[in-house]
Amino acid sequence: MKTLKIIFFSLLVIGTLQSCIISGKPNMAFFSDTKYDFKGARFTSFNVPLLLAKPYIKKALREDGESEELIKLIKKVSKIKVLTVENGSKEMLNDYAKFLNNNNYEDWASIKHNGENVNLRVKQNGEAIKNMLITVNSDKELVFVDVKGSFTPDDISKMINAVSDK
Numbered sequence: 001m002k003t004l005k006i007i008f009f010s011l012l013v014i015g016t017l018q019s020c021i022i023s024g025k026p027n028m029a030f031f032s033d034t035k036y037d038f039k040g041a042r043f044t045s046f047n048v049p050l051l052l053a054k055p056y057i058k059k060a061l062r063e064d065g066e067s068e069e070l071i072k073l074i075k076k077v078s079k080i081k082v083l084t085v086e087n088g089s090k091e092m093l094n095d096y097a098k099f100l101n102n103n104n105y106e107d108w109a110s111i112k113h114n115g116e117n118v119n120l121r122v123k124q125n126g127e128a129i130k131n132m133l134i135t136v137n138s139d140k141e142l143v144f145v146d147v148k149g150s151f152t153p154d155d156i157s158k159m160i161n162a163v164s165d166k
Helices: 002-020 050-063 068-076 090-102 153-164
Strands: 042-048 077-086 105-113 116-125 128-137 141-151
Touching: 050 068, 050 077, 068 077, 068 141, 068 153, 090 128, 105 153, 116 153, 128 153, 141 153
Parallel strands: none
Antiparallel strands: 042 077, 077 141, 105 116, 116 128, 128 141
């Protein structure tokens, strides 16, 4: 019986952590297109295991003195994917922006801070926002964060205001 419990627990842990596996292949639609020439760009991607990440994120936000409203938004997140690109070009970033426009993503916010550009795009269906893409563009690398969940425009506004006030 003890062996059975150990095997079950091990399978549960492996199943939970499998999304943590870091890959050299892109995990987002535009970058998975094998026909596009990325001209030497190197990719690193992973899926964030929310079972482990949500409590850590909430604790960090509380320690930073963030409002409970912002912390409640974390509950609405269902999936997070992160992709970093080294040696990415401006042309690739422009093509990515065209791809998002063609796939009904709306540009909601663009922020320039310390030489980095942060762009927030959302895919909205009525009042429901199911997908949010955050792009961080610096001279050396690009970081793309794909957040899936069930948000309202008010939720996104609160998030932007919380970040802008800092």
